[in-house]
Amino acid sequence: MVGIRDVARHSQVSTATVARVLRGSGQVSEELTRRVLAAVEELGYVPNAVARSLTRGRTHLVGLVVPDISNPYFAEVARGLEDEAVKHGYHVLIGSSDLNTNRESELVSAFEARTVDAVVITPTTADPEQIGRLLRRRIPVVFVDRHLPQVPAPAVLTDNADAVRRAVDHLIELGHRDIAMISGPEHFETAADRVEGFRAAYRAHHRRIRRGHLQQGHLGVSGGQAAMRELLATRPRPTACVSFNNLLTIGALTALREAKVAVPHEMSLISFDDLRLFALVDPPITAIAQPAYDMGAKAAELVFRMLDGEEIDAETTILPTDFRLRASCAPPLVSTSSVTAARSGGNGAVRRSPRT
Amino acid sequence: MVGIRDVARHSQVSTATVARVLRGSGQVSEELTRRVLAAVEELGYVPNAVARSLTRGRTHLVGLVVPDISNPYFAEVARGLEDEAVKHGYHVLIGSSDLNTNRESELVSAFEARTVDAVVITPTTADPEQIGRLLRRRIPVVFVDRHLPQVPAPAVLTDNADAVRRAVDHLIELGHRDIAMISGPEHFETAADRVEGFRAAYRAHHRRIRRGHLQQGHLGVSGGQAAMRELLATRPRPTACVSFNNLLTIGALTALREAKVAVPHEMSLISFDDLRLFALVDPPITAIAQPAYDMGAKAAELVFRMLDGEEIDAETTILPTDFRLRASCAPPLVSTSSVTAARSGGNGAVRRSPRT
DNA sequence: TAGGGTCATGTCACCGGTGACAGTATGGGT
DNA sequence: ACCCATACTGTCACCGGTGACATGACCCTA
Numbered sequence: 001m002v003g004i005r006d007v008a009r010h011s012q013v014s015t016a017t018v019a020r021v022l023r024g025s026g027q028v029s030e031e032l033t034r035r036v037l038a039a040v041e042e043l044g045y046v047p048n049a050v051a052r053s054l055t056r057g058r059t060h061l062v063g064l065v066v067p068d069i070s071n072p073y074f075a076e077v078a079r080g081l082e083d084e085a086v087k088h089g090y091h092v093l094i095g096s097s098d099l100n101t102n103r104e105s106e107l108v109s110a111f112e113a114r115t116v117d118a119v120v121i122t123p124t125t126a127d128p129e130q131i132g133r134l135l136r137r138r139i140p141v142v143f144v145d146r147h148l149p150q151v152p153a154p155a156v157l158t159d160n161a162d163a164v165r166r167a168v169d170h171l172i173e174l175g176h177r178d179i180a181m182i183s184g185p186e187h188f189e190t191a192a193d194r195v196e197g198f199r200a201a202y203r204a205h206h207r208r209i210r211r212g213h214l215q216q217g218h219l220g221v222s223g224g225q226a227a228m229r230e231l232l233a234t235r236p237r238p239t240a241c242v243s244f245n246n247l248l249t250i251g252a253l254t255a256l257r258e259a260k261v262a263v264p265h266e267m268s269l270i271s272f273d274d275l276r277l278f279a280l281v282d283p284p285i286t287a288i289a290q291p292a293y294d295m296g297a298k299a300a301e302l303v304f305r306m307l308d309g310e311e312i313d314a315e316t317t318i319l320p321t322d323f324r325l326r327a328s329c330a331p332p333l334v335s336t337s338s339v340t341a342a343r344s345g346g347n348g349a350v351r352r353s354p355r356t
Numbered sequence: 357m358v359g360i361r362d363v364a365r366h367s368q369v370s371t372a373t374v375a376r377v378l379r380g381s382g383q384v385s386e387e388l389t390r391r392v393l394a395a396v397e398e399l400g401y402v403p404n405a406v407a408r409s410l411t412r413g414r415t416h417l418v419g420l421v422v423p424d425i426s427n428p429y430f431a432e433v434a435r436g437l438e439d440e441a442v443k444h445g446y447h448v449l450i451g452s453s454d455l456n457t458n459r460e461s462e463l464v465s466a467f468e469a470r471t472v473d474a475v476v477i478t479p480t481t482a483d484p485e486q487i488g489r490l491l492r493r494r495i496p497v498v499f500v501d502r503h504l505p506q507v508p509a510p511a512v513l514t515d516n517a518d519a520v521r522r523a524v525d526h527l528i529e530l531g532h533r534d535i536a537m538i539s540g541p542e543h544f545e546t547a548a549d550r551v552e553g554f555r556a557a558y559r560a561h562h563r564r565i566r567r568g569h570l571q572q573g574h575l576g577v578s579g580g581q582a583a584m585r586e587l588l589a590t591r592p593r594p595t596a597c598v599s600f601n602n603l604l605t606i607g608a609l610t611a612l613r614e615a616k617v618a619v620p621h622e623m624s625l626i627s628f629d630d631l632r633l634f635a636l637v638d639p640p641i642t643a644i645a646q647p648a649y650d651m652g653a654k655a656a657e658l659v660f661r662m663l664d665g666e667e668i669d670a671e672t673t674i675l676p677t678d679f680r681l682r683a684s685c686a687p688p689l690v691s692t693s694s695v696t697a698a699r700s701g702g703n704g705a706v707r708r709s710p711r712t
Numbered sequence: 713t714a715g716g717g718t719c720a721t722g723t724c725a726c727c728g729g730t731g732a733c734a735g736t737a738t739g740g741g742t
Numbered sequence: 743a744c745c746c747a748t749a750c751t752g753t754c755a756c757c758g759g760t761g762a763c764a765t766g767a768c769c770c771t772a
Contacts, residue, residue, distance in 0.1 A: 001413075001757095001758085003757090003758050003759080004758065004759060004760095005758075005759095013721075013722085014721065014722045014723075015722090015723090015758090015759075015760090016721070016722060016723080016760085016761080017720085017721060017722075018759095019759070019760065019761085020720095020721090023760095026720090027718095027719055027720060027721090028720075028721080029719095029720065029721090032720085032721085044492075046465075046468055046469050047469060047758085047759075048469070048471060048757090048758055048759070049469045049470045049471065050406060050409045050410050050415060050470065050471055050757090050758080050759095051410055051727090051757075051758035051759045051760090052758080052759055052760080053406045053727095053759095054404075054406050054407055054410055054726095054727050054728070054729095054757090054758080054759080054760095055726075055727050055758085055759055055760045055761085056727085056759085056760075057357075057727080059406060061449075068435065069425075069431055069434055069435050069438065070428070070431045070432045070434065070435035070649070071431075072426070072428050072431065075425055075426045075427075075428065075431035075434075076426045078425055078426065078431075078450065079424065079425050079426035079452060082425065082450060082451070082452055083452075086451075091449050091450075091451065091466065091470070092449070092450050093417075093447050093448070093449055093450075094434065094438060094447075094448050094449075094450055095438070095442075095447065096435060096438055096439075109402075110405075110447065112402055113402050113403060113404070113405045114405045114406065114447070115404060115405065115406055136400075221632070250632055250633060250636065253636050254635075254636070257636065275633060276577070276606055277606060277631060277633040277634070277637060278633070279610075280606070280609050280610070280613065280637050280638070281633060281636050281637050281638065282636070282637065282638025282639070283638070293426070357727095357728085359727090359728050359729080360728065360729060360730095361728075361729095369751075369752085370751065370752045370753075371728090371729075371730090371752090371753090372730085372731080372751070372752060372753080373750090373751060373752075374729095375729070375730065375731085376750095376751090379730095382750090383748095383749055383750055383751095384750075384751085385749090385750065385751090388750085388751080403728085403729075404727090404728055404729070406727090406728080406729095407727075407728035407729045407730090407757090408728080408729055408730080409729095409757095410727090410728080410729080410730095410756095410757050410758070410759095411728085411729055411730050411731085411756075411757050412729085412730075412757085413757080713771105713772100714771105714772095715770105715771090715772090716769105716770090716771090716772105717768100717769085717770080717771100718767100718768085718769085718770100719766105719767085719768085719769100720765100720766090720767085720768100721764100721765080721766085721767100722763100722764080722765075722766095723762105723763085723764075723765090724760105724761100724762095724763090724764100725760105725761100725762095725763105726759105726760085726761095726762105727758105727759095727760090728757105729756100729757095730754105730755100730756085730757090731754100731755100731756095732753105732754095732755095732756105733752100733753085733754090733755105734751100734752080734753075734754100735750100735751080735752075735753090736749100736750085736751080736752095737748100737749085737750080737751100738747105738748085738749080738750100739746105739747090739748085739749100740745105740746090740747085740748100741744100741745090741746090741747105742743100742744090742745090
């Protein structure tokens with residue numbers, strides 16, 4: 001490997017001069033500059049970033065810890081983070097925790113050992129200590145999507161509760177009475193918030209959530225599928241449903257297909273998280289879109305402000321969601337003979353007009 | 357920052373002993389082991405991976421260069437690579453080239469300077485030199501999805517030509533005569549291969565591709581949309597179409613919706629690349645699925661074999677695609693009055709039975 | 713012309729581990 | 743009593759840049 005000393009020897013100057021030429025900082029005579037550049041060219045010298053990291057104490061790396069980088073939402077966050085990072089001469093190290101606190105902990109430790117300059121994380125753990133370690137090392141941390149309020153680090157979130165409340169309001173206005181929700185593990189802040197929005201909407205309309213209509217299951221497609229199957233088996237069966245994220249929505253849709261339940265006529269559906277294809281699904285799915293790319297970019301902005309020395313203890317940035325009304329919501333059918341009619345596919349059922 | 361020397365001082369041993377205890381290798385008395393461990397605990401010592409990288413010449417990093425990490429296909433590749441990498445104590449550095457050769461070149465240079473231990477890349481450039489640089493530095497390179505045959509590095513690909521040929525065969529068997537393709541930039545190996553499969557199928561059936569029925573446009577949703585618009589304007593209009601990747605498919609579908617062209621009756625559609633949601637689109641999209649996760653994992657396997665000293669010059673691994681027959685393909689309508697009938701939505705049209 | 717300032721360049725300790733090598737102690741064999 | 747193997751522990755140069763500091767040349771001014 002050709003190092004700065006080789007270049008120095010080859011161009012008959014000191015290493016300091018080579019460094020000065022390369023950095024462009026400082027006074028070096030034209031003559032030497034030429035010689036150094038020539039040597040660099042000839043030897044194919046590339047400065048070793050590892051060595052530089054060691055002396056300067058900066059790796060120009062930011063670690064990203066998310067549940068799953070292959071989830072389109074997090075992939076989009078990653079892209080936003082990456083674009084912003086590259087502008088600052090940084091690169092992104094990825095880590096998927098798989099919603100496994102041990103795996104997450106290992107990732108955080110590994111990133112700590114690698115002395116990444118900052119960590120952007122969608123936490124799985126509920127233990128503040130696991131992330132507090134980084135702060136004690138003065139490694140800036142930025143939360144994305146959900147945060148641990150006990151940890152004094154900035155967070156980029158969305159208005160989870162409010163978005164769900166508005167979605168449920170919409171369904172209630174369409175005339176729905178029994179609205180279900182497929183949520184995630186309750187110790188997740190996002191799940192708690194979205195459930196809170198769900199409850200708030202119910203409260204505002206002086207109604208109570210029926211038993212079994214709030215599903216808090218495992219995340220992932222199969223979890224969504226299982227939850228929807230359960231919802232379809234409850235009596236009274238809900239006429240509408242809000243799901244927690246894109247994967248659960250896909251699972252829920254799959255279950256609906258398999259049970260031949262018509263959307264939106266027998267079941268209205270709203271997805272938290274939008275996917276481009278939701279617009280092309282049958283029927284197009286009404287969704288609460290999160291600005292994933294912007295969330296990643298905003299997290300990067302916070303990271304770099306902190307790296308610039310700005311003290312940002314626990315500022316929370318709420319980015320707006322976008323409620324994208326599509327065809328998966330309609331007024332509920334009011335069946336003459338309750339359950340059986342609904343299952344028969346709409347015969348003997350009358351559409352109830354929405355409240356005004 | 358607490359270093360190995362601090363631990364050594366604190367436990368009154370030498371740095372070598374600390375290292376030996378931590379590495380678990382070698383003979384250290386129980387007494388000292390206990391003291392060292394206690395000091396490590398007390399000081400919260402974490403070995404600095406940067407320093408280790410410098411001395412050992414290994415960063416335990418693998419760089420991943422893809423067009424866009426937020427494309428679900430590449431995100432899935434990344435996940436496959438990551439999972440395998442983590443098993444080996446490695447982490448993944450991501451870089452999105454945006455199909456921009458300059459950006460790609462910068463990424464490769466940056467990864468080179470960081471002395472990543474290996475690079476996995478879906479190349480955008482056609483210039484072998486840009487990647488040859490890495491090889492001269494003895495940095496293992498593995499191509500994924502497409503490769504530069506002039507560069508002596510292993511590649512993980514799919515049977516592009518064959519998959520498209522089979523897809524087109526399927527359409528021809530359904531009775532289609534004018535089948536279009538929306539492909540990508542022709543200097544991409546994948547595009548060239550898939551187009552070759554397209555041509556091969558035509559050749560096998562002694563037919564010629566009609567003018568305008570082979571679209572090679574810009575990748576991305578809007579490119580697919582534009583290409584499909586053009587296809588819809590050609591006369592005779594194709595009755596079926598194969599699109600190059602998931603984004604082009606989404607664009608094509610969007611254009612079809614907007615023109616109110618019924619799929620599959622007026623236009624059958626096959627997508628190269630599958631997405632979970634394609635199964636739930638109206639109609640479910642027949643797709644050629646690539647084993648993205650496995651491709652990433654396989655690339656990792658090659659990387660680690662090379663890092664273990666194995667010489668793998670240009671072995672090409674072809675992973676099988678999976679042809680997922682769904683509802684977006686049907687026999688073509690044969691209209692009595694050509695164009696106008698087709699646009700009117702199927703009136704006056706007769707379904708032609710497939711060839712046997 | 714001595715003193716001070718500026719510019720150009722060189723020297724070298726240091727960042728934090730690593731591992732080759734050296735040194736010391738202990739015990740067993742003869 | 744001596745030799746040597748073995749077990750344990752310490753020293754230090756090195757990885758490749760960096761930057762504080764030193765050095766030397768030159769010019770200007772009092």
